[in-house]
Amino acid sequence: MPTSELSDALNPHYVQSRSRSSHLSNAVYRHPPIHNELELASAEPARPPPTPPLNSNGVRPSNPNNGVTAVQELMRFLASTRESQEIERKRRLAWEQEQEAKYRLRQAEMERRMIEMRQEISVLKARFAFSTPAPTNGAAASNAAPDPDPVPHSSPSEYAISHVEQQPTPTTSPSLSHSSTCSPNPLPAVAPTGQATSPREASTSSAYLPSPSLPPARFISVDPSSSRQGAANPRKRSIAESNSEGEKSSDSDAVPSRLRRRNHHDTRCLTIQHAMRNHLLRVMQLESDKDLPDSHVEGTSLGPDDPVRFVWGKTPKQSVHNGRMKDRVLKDLKVNRHLYKYVPDKDFGKKTLDSAFDQAFVTLRQKFKAQRDTSAAVSHKQREDTKAMRARRLSRRKTKLSNRSHARNKIRAFEHVTFDGALQMECMSSEESEFEEDHDNGSRSMFLRTRGLPWRSLRLQRLFDILDKEDRQDNAQKPRRGVGRKERYVGPPKEGLLLPPKGVASWMVSKRWLNVMRTSHVEVVGMLEDIVTDPVGFDWTQFHALGEESEDDGWLEMGRRMTDMSQGAPHYGLGQDETITTSPTTSSSLVNALSRVA
Numbered sequence: 001m002p003t004s005e006l007s008d009a010l011n012p013h014y015v016q017s018r019s020r021s022s023h024l025s026n027a028v029y030r031h032p033p034i035h036n037e038l039e040l041a042s043a044e045p046a047r048p049p050p051t052p053p054l055n056s057n058g059v060r061p062s063n064p065n066n067g068v069t070a071v072q073e074l075m076r077f078l079a080s081t082r083e084s085q086e087i088e089r090k091r092r093l094a095w096e097q098e099q100e101a102k103y104r105l106r107q108a109e110m111e112r113r114m115i116e117m118r119q120e121i122s123v124l125k126a127r128f129a130f131s132t133p134a135p136t137n138g139a140a141a142s143n144a145a146p147d148p149d150p151v152p153h154s155s156p157s158e159y160a161i162s163h164v165e166q167q168p169t170p171t172t173s174p175s176l177s178h179s180s181t182c183s184p185n186p187l188p189a190v191a192p193t194g195q196a197t198s199p200r201e202a203s204t205s206s207a208y209l210p211s212p213s214l215p216p217a218r219f220i221s222v223d224p225s226s227s228r229q230g231a232a233n234p235r236k237r238s239i240a241e242s243n244s245e246g247e248k249s250s251d252s253d254a255v256p257s258r259l260r261r262r263n264h265h266d267t268r269c270l271t272i273q274h275a276m277r278n279h280l281l282r283v284m285q286l287e288s289d290k291d292l293p294d295s296h297v298e299g300t301s302l303g304p305d306d307p308v309r310f311v312w313g314k315t316p317k318q319s320v321h322n323g324r325m326k327d328r329v330l331k332d333l334k335v336n337r338h339l340y341k342y343v344p345d346k347d348f349g350k351k352t353l354d355s356a357f358d359q360a361f362v363t364l365r366q367k368f369k370a371q372r373d374t375s376a377a378v379s380h381k382q383r384e385d386t387k388a389m390r391a392r393r394l395s396r397r398k399t400k401l402s403n404r405s406h407a408r409n410k411i412r413a414f415e416h417v418t419f420d421g422a423l424q425m426e427c428m429s430s431e432e433s434e435f436e437e438d439h440d441n442g443s444r445s446m447f448l449r450t451r452g453l454p455w456r457s458l459r460l461q462r463l464f465d466i467l468d469k470e471d472r473q474d475n476a477q478k479p480r481r482g483v484g485r486k487e488r489y490v491g492p493p494k495e496g497l498l499l500p501p502k503g504v505a506s507w508m509v510s511k512r513w514l515n516v517m518r519t520s521h522v523e524v525v526g527m528l529e530d531i532v533t534d535p536v537g538f539d540w541t542q543f544h545a546l547g548e549e550s551e552d553d554g555w556l557e558m559g560r561r562m563t564d565m566s567q568g569a570p571h572y573g574l575g576q577d578e579t580i581t582t583s584p585t586t587s588s589s590l591v592n593a594l595s596r597v598a
Contacts, residue, residue: 276356298311298314425501503533
């Protein structure tokens with residue numbers, strides 16, 4: 001049965017005999033023939049291999065196997081190139097992640113060290129300022145110069161960036177070196193705060209300490225997209241944070257301004273006088289000064305745990321007991337100074353404490369006399385009422401000055417320096433509170449009597465009229481609360497010899513008043529030469545907002561008011577038949593009164 005190669009290949013029992021060469025056969029060695037020179041010279045040259053014939057177009061037929069092989073070689077080359085590029089990209093990405101991680105760790109470490117250094121410097125400065133005594137005038141002038149900032153101005157982020165840029169690009173495999181995986185060196189110990197070193201030396205030594213080795217970076221997983229997108233933001237943020245910290249440190253180094261109360265509900269102890277009054281009640285074990293204890297008997301000793309008692313009839317210099325109690329109070333105040341954290345440290349000096357104690361002790365003596373003696377209580381009540389009345393009037397004048405100052409800032413025509421002298425506390429008119437009883441209803445109403453200054457010129461009054469009008473227009477749309485503004489009526493000018501304050505210009509002083517002073521008080525003319533100052537560079541011929549220089553109308557108006565006062569006019573205002581105008585001859589107080597009467 002004939003077989004084929006396919007059937008033989010599929011038949012498992014088919015065995016093909018192999019011809020094996022016999023290793024036992026003797027090898028026959030053939031020696032190469034030896035040719036002489038004559039035979040080599042006469043031998044025919046070797047024929048070149050036959051070349052394929054040309055086709056009709058003159059092109060030899062190409063072998064298709066050669067083209068396929070070339071394409072395969074090209075594909076293999078492209079694949080290998082693409083693979084090498086992918087490997088290089090991954091290696092580069094891993095290196096960038098490693099550098100970003102190192103940069104973040106270095107930046108965090110640098111910022112932490114900078115914060116610790118600033119804290120250490122502030123503690124050393126505080127200890128140095130607390131330990132040194134108060135400087136004299138010459139020493140204070142020499143120490144007034146600001147010290148240079150011991151901290152370098154270059155931010156830690158810039159320092160870290162420079163180190164990152166100096167590192168070369170790796171050309172080896174992306175695997176990290178062994179040095180990046182070793183354990184970091186321990187940080188240098190921070191110098192104790194009690195060490196006797198200057199802030200400059202401490203900052204210099206800490207600024208030049210060697211940077212510690214960073215923790216291993218290969219165990220930190222960083223997202224490539226987040227690392228690239230946030231590569232610039234942390235640096236900018238760190239620079240901004242360092243700048244803000246520098247500003248805070250510079251602000252803390254400057255002398256802090258004295259705190260002010262937020263409102264009348266603020267009960268913080270901000271001054272040494274307030275602290276002394278509170279501490280006196282504390283050591284006397286009293287809730288308030290409304291009921292002071294009796295006077296102590298001179299010569300009777302008190303135990304250390306007994307409350308402080310004074311001999312009210314004597315001063316601390318007259319009484320030995322009062323002197324001992326004073327020393328006890330001052331020592332206890334220094335020990336418990338942490339209770340008054342808003343009081344400046346410079347106010348706890350010996351001279352300041354002695355002065356504050358004397359003031360508080362005098363006040364307590366007066367209150368004790370008022371509580372024990374009726375006549376003393378009446379006089380004390382009158383003094384307190386007078387002080388309160390002066391404080392209220394001063395507050396009204398301050399408010400008027402503040403409103404006029406804000407109104408002047410909105411009018412560009414009054415920006416010249418010649419108008420600065422008009423905005424002083426002594427140039428404001430006084431507003432005195434008075435009461436009026438209604439006999440029909442039995443009610444009692446309070447109003448304010450405005451009393452101007454006789455030395456003010458007509459131009460100055462017109463200036464105040466314009467500023468008050470601007471202020472009223474500005475406040476007309478603002479919401480109001482409370483009982484509202486009190487009624488104001490124009491009264492007679494203030495009595496007595498009242499001189500203008502220093503710094504006023506000559507156009508602010510009334511010439512009619514100056515003529516009266518020349519006849520009655522000759523010495524006033526010499527005093528005005530040192531008071532009046534005229535700024536240069538202002539031409540009144542080109543400025544007509546305040547009218548011309550005339551004093552007759554103003555003094556005629558003042559004379560009419562004095563006539564009304566002598567006839568018993570109740571409020572010194574205008575009659576019902578007169579029109580309400582804001583003419584140049586009207587004073588600012590009269591404008592306010594007219595607006596309220598209308």
